[in-house]
Amino acid sequence: MRERDLMLLHYITGIGILVFGSIHVATIFFTYPFQDTIWETTLRFDSIPYAVLPVYRNALLAASLFGLLLCTTVHAMNGLRSIITELVGARKRWVEALLFAVGVFLLVYGTRTILIAHSLV
Amino acid sequence: MVEKVKFKVFRYRPEDGGKGFYKEYEVPVKKGMTILDGLIYIKENIDPTLSVRYSCRMAICGSCGVRVNSLETLACHTQVLELKRRVIRVEPMRNYPLVKDLVTDMTPLFRKQKALMTWLIRQDNVEQENPTKQYLQSEEELERYLQFTYCIQCGLCYSACPVVSTFPDFYGPQPLMKAYRYYADSRDEGGEERVRLVDRFEGVWRCHFAGSCSAVCPKGVDPALAIQLLRRSALKG
């Protein structure tokens, strides 16, 4: 892949993160059972799994979660590739291979989570 | 009126190895005196072993680039009294191998220029070598690259670039700016090849737009802008 295609992907996934991230935050904002205190709203995890299930149940929202996962993974791995290479001071093939593998793992594991939660309905 | 200003100059002797050291010299300074005048004063009157590179003394040749109080500048273009300091630190440029004291080896800059083919590329080689007519340009065509022709290749922008510091393979601001200068020239026919050369990991994409290159340029050239324009061209293919 040419560098310009990778960077184009980087820009597009950056915008994707903004779009899908906003949908994600908005969904959570409207779905979570808000409690009286910030503590209860944000840190009482016991009620949250039941609150987020409707998000996964909805196919469109589940798809947007997948979009967020895809964009975040591609953007993060490509960003890490640049950061690590610039820090090390030279391009290393094994770093790129490792990041590619980590990206694939995150995508597969995240997709599996979304699918399992979606079929829990 | 003469004032005494302390010059704290970086000294480095390759034969001694090691990291180099700072040596202080007291220099009598008059209005109008430049950093280069101060360094020449030291060389002629206090310490003849000090090495400094210069030629034109009027910000044209680009050979006297140094860092004064941590900022890249031309020694012949910086007035001592305008700095309003009692102690002035003078160091060599960064991102280049050191030759001696304030003299740096500019090879990386010129090697990268060459790698980016920073000259006019024409398909008709014979005509290029022995032109049979004039190749006129309109004012608009000239405007597209004019500011980039003002570069005197002092290399200050390359020294100020934080990306070159951490990732020396990055082509750096000046070579990329020069590549754009020819890319934007209506007489040039190497557009595709140029885009292919700068569209590499070490190319335009590594610029983080710190802007320090444009900030230090003594000729008002904006290499950061040239890099963004090259990026746009690379994205368009």
Ligand code: SF4
């Ligand atoms: S762009 Fe400016 S700072 Fe860079 S080499 Fe040219 S004149 Fe010097």
Ligand code: FES
């Ligand atoms: S001596 Fe020529 S630019 Fe300074």
